[in-house]
Amino acid sequence: MRLLVIEDDATLRESLAAKLAESGFAVEQAGDGREGLYFALEYPIDLAIVDLGLPEMSGLDIIREVRSQGKDYPILILTARDRWEDKVDGLDAGADDYVVKPFHVEEVTARVNALLRRSGGWASSLLIAGPVSLDMSRQELKVNESAIELTSFEYKIIEYLMIRAGQVISKTELTERLYDQDFERDSNVIEVFIGRLRKKMDPENVIKPIETLRGRGYRFALERGQSG
Amino acid sequence: MSSLSARLLISVSVLLMFFFGVTIVVLDTAFRSAGEQAQADILDGHLMAILAAAEPTDRGTLEMPPDMHEPRFGNIGSGLYAELRDDAGARVWRSRSALGIEIPVAEQSELGVRQFRNETLADGTPLLTLSLAVQWEFPDGELRPFVFKVTESLDSFNAQLAQFRRQLFGWFAAVALIMLLSISGLLRRLLRPLRQIENEISEVEEGKRASLSVEFPTELTGVARNMNVLIDSERARSDRYRVTLDNLAHSLKTPLAAMRALLTQARKETFVDRFNVQIDRMDEIVRYQLRKPAASPVNNLVRTLIPVKKEVERLVEGLSKVYHDKEPTIETVIDEGMQFRGDSGDFLEIAGNLLDNACKWCERRVRMTVRRSSDEESAGGMILVVSDDGPGIPEEAAEALLQRGTRLDESTPGHGIGLAVVKELAESYGGQLEITQSDLGGAEFRVTIPSSETGSGSARRVR
Numbered sequence A: 001m002r003l004l005v006i007e008d009d010a011t012l013r014e015s016l017a018a019k020l021a022e023s024g025f026a027v028e029q030a031g032d033g034r035e036g037l038y039f040a041l042e043y044p045i046d047l048a049i050v051d052l053g054l055p056e057m058s059g060l061d062i063i064r065e066v067r068s069q070g071k072d073y074p075i076l077i078l079t080a081r082d083r084w085e086d087k088v089d090g091l092d093a094g095a096d097d098y099v100v101k102p103f104h105v106e107e108v109t110a111r112v113n114a115l116l117r118r119s120g121g122w123a124s125s126l127l128i129a130g131p132v133s134l135d136m137s138r139q140e141l142k143v144n145e146s147a148i149e150l151t152s153f154e155y156k157i158i159e160y161l162m163i164r165a166g167q168v169i170s171k172t173e174l175t176e177r178l179y180d181q182d183f184e185r186d187s188n189v190i191e192v193f194i195g196r197l198r199k200k201m202d203p204e205n206v207i208k209p210i211e212t213l214r215g216r217g218y219r220f221a222l223e224r225g226q227s228g
Numbered sequence B: 001m002s003s004l005s006a007r008l009l010i011s012v013s014v015l016l017m018f019f020f021g022v023t024i025v026v027l028d029t030a031f032r033s034a035g036e037q038a039q040a041d042i043l044d045g046h047l048m049a050i051l052a053a054a055e056p057t058d059r060g061t062l063e064m065p066p067d068m069h070e071p072r073f074g075n076i077g078s079g080l081y082a083e084l085r086d087d088a089g090a091r092v093w094r095s096r097s098a099l100g101i102e103i104p105v106a107e108q109s110e111l112g113v114r115q116f117r118n119e120t121l122a123d124g125t126p127l128l129t130l131s132l133a134v135q136w137e138f139p140d141g142e143l144r145p146f147v148f149k150v151t152e153s154l155d156s157f158n159a160q161l162a163q164f165r166r167q168l169f170g171w172f173a174a175v176a177l178i179m180l181l182s183i184s185g186l187l188r189r190l191l192r193p194l195r196q197i198e199n200e201i202s203e204v205e206e207g208k209r210a211s212l213s214v215e216f217p218t219e220l221t222g223v224a225r226n227m228n229v230l231i232d233s234e235r236a237r238s239d240r241y242r243v244t245l246d247n248l249a250h251s252l253k254t255p256l257a258a259m260r261a262l263l264t265q266a267r268k269e270t271f272v273d274r275f276n277v278q279i280d281r282m283d284e285i286v287r288y289q290l291r292k293p294a295a296s297p298v299n300n301l302v303r304t305l306i307p308v309k310k311e312v313e314r315l316v317e318g319l320s321k322v323y324h325d326k327e328p329t330i331e332t333v334i335d336e337g338m339q340f341r342g343d344s345g346d347f348l349e350i351a352g353n354l355l356d357n358a359c360k361w362c363e364r365r366v367r368m369t370v371r372r373s374s375d376e377e378s379a380g381g382m383i384l385v386v387s388d389d390g391p392g393i394p395e396e397a398a399e400a401l402l403q404r405g406t407r408l409d410e411s412t413p414g415h416g417i418g419l420a421v422v423k424e425l426a427e428s429y430g431g432q433l434e435i436t437q438s439d440l441g442g443a444e445f446r447v448t449i450p451s452s453e454t455g456s457g458s459a460r461r462v463r
Helices: A010-022 A033-042 A059-068 A084-093 A105-119 A152-163 A171-178 A187-201 B004-053 B155-206 B218-263 B269-295 B308-322 B344-361 B395-402 B415-428
Strands: A002-006 A026-030 A047-051 A075-079 A097-100 A126-129 A132-135 A140-143 A146-148 A210-213 A217-220 B080-086 B091-094 B115-120 B126-137 B143-153 B304-307 B329-334 B339-342 B365-372 B382-388 B432-437 B443-449
Touching: A002 A010, A002 A033, A002 A171, A010 A026, A010 A105, A010 B218, A026 A033, A033 A059, A047 A059, A047 A105, A059 A075, A059 A084, A075 A084, A075 A105, A084 A097, A084 B308, A084 B344, A097 A105, A097 B308, A105 A152, A126 A152, A132 A152, A152 A171, A152 A187, A152 A217, A171 A187, A171 A217, A187 A210, B004 B080, B004 B126, B004 B143, B004 B155, B126 B155, B155 B218, B218 B269, B269 B415, B304 B308, B304 B344, B308 B329, B308 B339, B308 B344, B308 B365, B339 B344, B344 B365, B344 B382, B344 B415, B344 B443, B395 B415, B395 B432, B415 B432, B415 B443
Parallel strands: A002 A026, A002 A047, A047 A075, A075 A097, B329 B365
Antiparallel strands: A126 A132, A132 A140, A140 A146, A210 A217, B080 B091, B080 B143, B115 B126, B126 B143, B304 B339, B365 B382, B382 B443, B432 B443
16 A cells, blocks of 8 residues: 655654554655645555645645545545644545544554545455455454464555455556555566465465456455355 | 714704794794784774764764764674763763673773773673773863773784784794704715714624725725724734644644654653653643634624534534544534624534534434524524433533543543533633533533624624
């Protein structure tokens, strides 16, 4: 998941970004409004964290612009002003939730996770699809009630696919959203990881959680919800 | 009466009454004396004619011709009478008109002197009488005194006088009325700009207009302009105040947030906790102190009319995003056309804090009603009730909760401060916050705000 943090205070921005990266997110950072808007419109972003009081361009204007350009990824506001007027203005402009400064970083992580799964249509942080269950708060994957050991990158992939269960995700999208840096985008790497995931989750090849659509990408194929 | 036009009208009517009264008295006196003079001249003429008509007889007395020069002497009860008495007071002759009428006999004084007298007949008819005592020289050379008397009823004169007075009063009353009407019309016209400026000021206070219009007569443009400058500077001041506070909040809280974020990288757990406690305290102080000015008494000039329904809809929409996972059913019942008169952010602050609280604590249902108060004391005011189906608040805890900054539950941050802010805001508008039990099963928060602390309608003054 690629996050964008727009915050003018460098210390806050960097430590927030570090903490989010620790939780397994790829994080872009912007220090002012203009730069922030550029990232928000041009980069493949899954969620933006926007401070309302920014130099160059206000957070509210960024949100309005992003929404008017048809981007519908979740937006979390950071605000120092905790008057309801400001919160309502932000939510009205198109933000999805707010965190009032000074926040606990854990709170931001929790809101981010909630917004991300909400954007995929999941109501709780425990994503269940048939025999597969993914606990986002613990970053834990279970198949038929038994926990599966995953590397952090494997986890990122299955989380991304599961949140968007039913949607086709291209290899490019996976590389863009999951790599922290602009690594050489070698789609073979993704193929390798998908292969490993399949082996770990479904050694007997009976559940078939991840479908390959030739030339288009991958899809998490299991029906949402408890099976039978 | 404190209105300018009433004062002017009263003074003008007093003056009018005085001048008209004097004029009426003068005119009446002039008319009356002129009439009386004319009456006396006529009587004198009749007397002369009678004197000329009298013929001495051989019996030593006077004789009058049967037909007099004036036909009214011949008609009985015509109101014009004449008689002639001798020295002893015995009647020698009387005109036919005086038949059956007893003309009072009065003492006759000097010879040759005309004597006018006001007398009354037995039936009460007022008379003006002219009598003249003369020495008549008879052909035998003897001189005998006689008293000639001519008298006329004043009935017709009085009737004329009364008629004149009626007309006089009638005309003057009509003129006075027309004058008063035109003066009050004139005043209305003259004072219209004043009334307009008054209306506009109260519209500004009610938030219906932003500033006074500038189309006033020269004398008032200065006042209107100064008023506008005052309003503008008041607004600018309050805006500047808010911006300053926002900047202050931003510049204080961002470092606090940064400190907290840095702490997550720290090693020593005990230090982290202790630092976090200090950051919490600073945060609370900053939040409370920076929000307080918003709850200070609001100047009348910066108040506007806030459409309640629209604001509540925005809030509910925002809160349904924030409480997306919980999905509380938020039911709102709002009186049609309900408006809140005050600072634009204050209503959102009151409603937002209460709704947020309710969403936080409810099981599934939240209900908000906003209606006009109907009881006499606060008629035209606003009653805002937010209730939920959560655990509710015990009575003794409700008291403590209303104390500033007290928190019932430390794990749900902002609970106490939010309510304290609602309470202070309500009080700054002259209202109050009550906590009771809701029929939904949880807590019910009721904010009552009177229509305006300074009264309503035209009685409101600029402070």
